Amino acid sequence: MDSLPKRDANYVPLSPITFLHRAASVYADHTSVVYGATSFTWRQTHHRCLRLAAALQALAVSKNDVVSVIAPNTPALYEMHFAVPMAGAVLNAINTRLDAANVAAIVRHAEPKVLFVDYQFIRVATDALKTVMGGGDGGGEVRAPLPLLVVIDDVDKPTGARVGELEYEQLVARGDPARYPPRPVEDEWDAVALNYTSGTTSAPKGVVYSHRGAYLNTMGLLLQWGVGHEPVYLWSLPMFHCNGWTFTWGVAARGGTNVCIRAPTADAMYAAFATHGVTHMCAAPVLFNILLDACREPLRRPVEVLTGGAPPPAALLERVERLGFHVTHAYGMTEATGVVMVCEWREQWDALPPSERARLKARQGVSALTLADADVKDLKTMESVPRDGATMGEVVLRGSNVMKGYFKNPRATADAFRDGWFLTGDVGVVHPDGYVEIKDRSKDVIISGGENISSVEVEAALYQHPAVREAAVVAMPHPHWGETPCAFVALKREFAGAGEVSEQEVVSFCRNRMAHYMVPRKVVFVDELPKNSTGKVQKLALRDMARRLRLRAPDKARPVAAAPARHAPLTQTARL
Numbered sequence: 001m002d003s004l005p006k007r008d009a010n011y012v013p014l015s016p017i018t019f020l021h022r023a024a025s026v027y028a029d030h031t032s033v034v035y036g037a038t039s040f041t042w043r044q045t046h047h048r049c050l051r052l053a054a055a056l057q058a059l060a061v062s063k064n065d066v067v068s069v070i071a072p073n074t075p076a077l078y079e080m081h082f083a084v085p086m087a088g089a090v091l092n093a094i095n096t097r098l099d100a101a102n103v104a105a106i107v108r109h110a111e112p113k114v115l116f117v118d119y120q121f122i123r124v125a126t127d128a129l130k131t132v133m134g135g136g137d138g139g140g141e142v143r144a145p146l147p148l149l150v151v152i153d154d155v156d157k158p159t160g161a162r163v164g165e166l167e168y169e170q171l172v173a174r175g176d177p178a179r180y181p182p183r184p185v186e187d188e189w190d191a192v193a194l195n196y197t198s199g200t201t202s203a204p205k206g207v208v209y210s211h212r213g214a215y216l217n218t219m220g221l222l223l224q225w226g227v228g229h230e231p232v233y234l235w236s237l238p239m240f241h242c243n244g245w246t247f248t249w250g251v252a253a254r255g256g257t258n259v260c261i262r263a264p265t266a267d268a269m270y271a272a273f274a275t276h277g278v279t280h281m282c283a284a285p286v287l288f289n290i291l292l293d294a295c296r297e298p299l300r301r302p303v304e305v306l307t308g309g310a311p312p313p314a315a316l317l318e319r320v321e322r323l324g325f326h327v328t329h330a331y332g333m334t335e336a337t338g339v340v341m342v343c344e345w346r347e348q349w350d351a352l353p354p355s356e357r358a359r360l361k362a363r364q365g366v367s368a369l370t371l372a373d374a375d376v377k378d379l380k381t382m383e384s385v386p387r388d389g390a391t392m393g394e395v396v397l398r399g400s401n402v403m404k405g406y407f408k409n410p411r412a413t414a415d416a417f418r419d420g421w422f423l424t425g426d427v428g429v430v431h432p433d434g435y436v437e438i439k440d441r442s443k444d445v446i447i448s449g450g451e452n453i454s455s456v457e458v459e460a461a462l463y464q465h466p467a468v469r470e471a472a473v474v475a476m477p478h479p480h481w482g483e484t485p486c487a488f489v490a491l492k493r494e495f496a497g498a499g500e501v502s503e504q505e506v507v508s509f510c511r512n513r514m515a516h517y518m519v520p521r522k523v524v525f526v527d528e529l530p531k532n533s534t535g536k537v538q539k540l541a542l543r544d545m546a547r548r549l550r551l552r553a554p555d556k557a558r559p560v561a562a563a564p565a566r567h568a569p570l571t572q573t574a575r576l
């Protein structure tokens with residue numbers, strides 16, 4: 001058996017680039033990308049990518065060079081997901097919601113050879129480069145070499161905006177694939193993308209993906225979500241977020257149509273449903289409120305939605321499904337090449353009432369097909385927690401979806417792995433049916449009188465209140481209990497300002513739905529919750545606010561021992 005060697009014919013490095021070559025052959029005349037009045041076929045997209053890859057090589061971009069881009073969901077950003085690795089380089093799609101100082105920090109760290117910038121982001125890019133040049137943000141004495149700046153004008157309605165000497169379409173036009181053919185992937189472990197974490201819990205870190213990880217994650221997710229051939233995929237999720245949870249590559253794999261919109265406004269999304277017959281989209285739960293607020297009648301044809309990025313409260317899932325969105329819930333993180341668990345739907349759940357179905361769907365689910373294993377462990381012993389739906393531990397992962405490591409950060413890389421597992425920093429339980437439910441990020445768990453309170457659980461109850469649009473619960477200092485839950489609540493428009501919902505009412509609502517020690521002692525009404533650049537609630541900012549708040553009435557002490565322990569003590573709390 002061992003004498004049969006690997007050959008070029010039977011051992012080809014796994015790479016998502018192969019999806020584009022195949023799409024150009026199988027779906028050549030099918031629409032690949034639509035953006036405003038502009039559209040391309042897969043044959044055209046393939047040619048454009050070959051040309052751009054050639055142009056990059058002509059600019060001396062070579063293996064492992066970083067090519068950065070700041071752009072919304074446009075054809076250019078889509079094409080770069082293939083063209084940059086075809087040149088052997090590593091794509092770094094930068095979050096468009098970052099300010100110049102944060103972009104400068106990434107440029108300084110990633111040291112890209114080329115920086116592509118969409119015409120609407122010229123200001124932030126040039127300010128960032130000035131900072132890098134002058135070290136003006138106090139970010140360190142090392143001055144990174146400046147990248148070549150290439151502006152991406154609007155392909156549909158060119159504006160003429162320019163910075164530097166090069167423009168994207170010129171570069172595509174002058175690329176010569178005969179002279180510079182795509183650089184073959186030598187090793188599937190080679191880097192394909194560099195994505196910075198959103199910095200919700202700590203300073204952003206550069207996560208490196210391999211061709212192999214990107215390929216396998218894409219394949220697994222397509223299968224698990226049940227994406228058939230030629231889907232019409234709406235780009236409501238930013239492509240910069242884990243390469244659009246790998247659907248940048250995935251839509252090519254299925255010969256689908258990418259419907260690109262610059263921003264996921266209600267108008268743009270509903271227009272896309274009506275005009276293009278969208279079949280699939282991804283959406284963080286924060287987008288559901290935008291869809292709900294603008295929807296006047298149920299959709300004419302159902303849209304498959306993959307949600308994740310933050311816990312979707314069951315009540316919100318129920319509301320959005322009533323409109324004709326069919327939701328699949330997934331869990332993931334930058335370090336795991338996007339989605340790494342899916343709440344796989346079981347037929348026997350179909351017959352359950354909607355609220356029960358939503359409750360089951362709000363769980364994060366089972367491991368991605370291409371992952372070797374996912375588990376919840378007590379980090380002290382590295383033993384798996386029992387499948388009782390109550391004992392909390394840390395979610396750990398093992399498999400090809402897990403990142404290569406953090407770029408230029410060996411210490412953080414070493415800390416992220418233990419005993420053959422990647423540690424997610426998320427706290428969860430395993431239900432008797434093997435489905436994992438995330439209870440919190442370890443840094444967000446509230447410890448009251450020695451007991452762990454899952455902020456996600458309290459939020460899920462708050463979302464059941466008919467007036468609540470958004471809710472976030474964080475720890476607030478308490479003289480007796482150490483910490484106690486504090487709720488920040490944004491009301492639906494029809495309730496806001498009407499004075500109809502009082503703090504007392506929300507507290508009573510919670511008291512009827514959860515153990516009393518979990519009930520928020522303070523409810524703060526806000527217009528909107530503060531969110532970070534990927535739409536996640538900024539709990540750090542809320543914790544700061546909660547720290548400054550005072551409880552209105554002295555809280556009657558209850559003996560610590562009187563409260564039954566719902567959960568086993570968390571090992572993670574030591575990390576707080």
Ligand SMILES: Nc1ncnc2c1ncn2[C@@H]1O[C@H](COP(=O)(O)OP(=O)(O)OP(=O)(O)O)[C@@H](O)[C@H]1O
Pocket residue numbers: 197198199200201202203204205307308309310311312329330331332333334335364424425426438440441534536
């Ligand atoms: N379906 C989900 N349910 C609950 N939480 C989720 C879900 N999907 C993602 N998350 C949360 O999002 C986290 C991953 O977020 P991401 O990788 O985008 O950046 P970040 O973790 O916010 O940034 P940083 O690591 O810098 O704080 C997960 O670890 C988890 O806490």
